[in-house]
């Protein structure tokens with residue numbers, strides 16, 4: 173880990189909708205961890221604590237029919253798009269109202285033009301196929317794929333980047349570089365850089381270092397429009413932090429590394445921007461999640477079989 | 480219709496027919512463009528005729544299947560070509576974890592109209608990495624269907640059937656068949672009458688000797704083995720007067736034993752042959768089903784014939800000792816009636 177200590181960055185206040193979207197993801201996942209601790213969840217879960225601003229900032233830049241491919245760490249991607257904590261929690265707990273009948277669970281969600289799967293790197297070529305479909309049908313749509321830094325170890329990433337650039341496909345690769353892959357720091361995973369790898373294929377590259385959602389959108393809006401309308405694939409690398417464990421209770425990082433990540437959390441930064449309003453929304457969303465969890469956990473289990 | 484059309488020509492025509500009939504079909508693979516038309520010429524004329532629905536790719540089997548998956552996911556009907564079946568291992572993840580699982584893992588049935596074409600088998604001297612028959616590695620994957628090219632079936636019907644299935648399919652094509660003549664009517668090998676049994680687009684071809692009531696033996700062989708199986712059955716009849724009916728299924732998995740259960744029960748003796756080494760094989764799967772359906776009627780254990788437990792050597796004389804031959808089938812059949 174090479175994250176250096178930083179003061180919480182200056183963040184400009186958000187409108188209510190964005191603030192609530194961020195908080196929805198945060199409190200949803202905190203609730204998941206509580207439910208796990210209370211023995212009420214089965215299996216595992218990968219939280220995106222610290223990374224919530226990535227899908228929240230991208231959300232208005234993506235069209236409803238753009239195809240979004242998510243990965244194992246996808247609660248934020250889903251909630252930023254659909255604001256559906258009940259459907260997702262029902263899915264994770266196998267209860268009525270589950271978005272995918274309880275078959276998919278946390279890592280395998282398919283709704284409209286949103287799909288996640290648990291195999292690292294697998295969705296890049298699939299997204300290239302979806303992007304090809306959009307381009308051939310002259311639709312002003314793109315395919316966006318979220319991957320982590322560790323996923324750059326997969327050959328499928330390079331097969332897809334090569335083809336996306338060769339065929340000029342509207343493919344957006346969003347890299348959430350949190351500096352760690354499960355327990356392996358980037359330094360033990362990656363020779364060179366994400367930028368170098370994108371540039372090797374002639375694929376456009378943009379690095380996002382801020383947590384400021386206004387700035388992120390201003391930086392990315394024109395770039396994403398180029399993907400969409402000029403069919404220039406793009407890799408956007410977010411320099412971000414993972415605050416929690418990889419899944420549950422498997423954080424092997426030294427305490428000071430986790431502490432340094434905490435100092436970069438958007439939560440304190442956005443609170444500082446407008447404390448009174450922040451606290452009001454924080455409270456409201458927390459209550460909403462409490463209600464959702466109470467409601468969902470009361471529901472009957474989904475019946476078996478794939479309809 | 481040409482009587483003596485080659486199997487490869489018939490398959491090429493099927494691709495033309497299917498791509499002409501549906502403008503959401505794609506053909507994607509390596510070196511598939513004209514004038515080359517694929518390593519075995521099976522895609523000849525497609526890119527000239529269908530333009531950008533024929534996609535030539537870098538040497539990226541995982542991405543070929545990934546892109547096909549993305550096209551299927553967005554409602555298209557892609558046909559992906561593996562240059563050689565051995566290379567399908569590089570696309571195993573996309574096929575098993577995405578094509579097949581996407582049908583059901585999101586809690587509802589999601590159709591995936593996807594066909595993977597896969598030239599397989601030896602007898603062309605291409606050696607260990609270009610001669611394998613990998614069918615067995617794809618057995619028992621929920622929602623993944625396996626089919627095999629045969630010298631009897633009309634490939635337009637088969638290809639249409641696969642593409643309309645809504646489940647991903649792999650079409651295993653014994654590459655030696657491409658240049659052989661297709662049989663449609665009249666006698667096969669001067670002795671056998673060809674009929675089709677079973678419903679739908681994937682019937683089973685039956686080759687039986689005229690005037691013989693119930694044969695003493697049933698031989699089940701997928702398309703790539705059909706020629707060798709018929710030759711063995713012919714020799715058995717001419718030299719030993721033992722009648723054997725040969726069944727050539729189009730669908731390998733899931734395998735529908737129903738059209739075979741009755742003839743097998745009446746003969747009481749059955750042999751299953753395939754071009755793969757023993758161990759976790761298609762034949763073992765068929766045998767298991769036959770035991771369940773015909774246990775009371777079997778007069779001998781189901782006999783399996785495989786290639787040797789070996790890589791497939793390049794040198795002709797070494798390869799000959801490994802792959803299944805009509806002679807090895809013949810001796811298995813003789814042992815079975817003994």
Ligand SMILES: Cc1ncc(C[n+]2csc(CCOP(=O)(O)OP(=O)(O)O)c2C)c(N)n1
Pocket residue numbers: 244245290291292293319320321322323324348350352353354414418
């Ligand atoms: C093909 C594959 N290999 C391994 C795993 C197990 N696994 C799940 S997440 C993960 C780490 C991924 O790291 P990264 O891409 O950096 O994303 P992050 O978890 O940091 O968001 C691993 C190894 C997997 N899901 N798929």
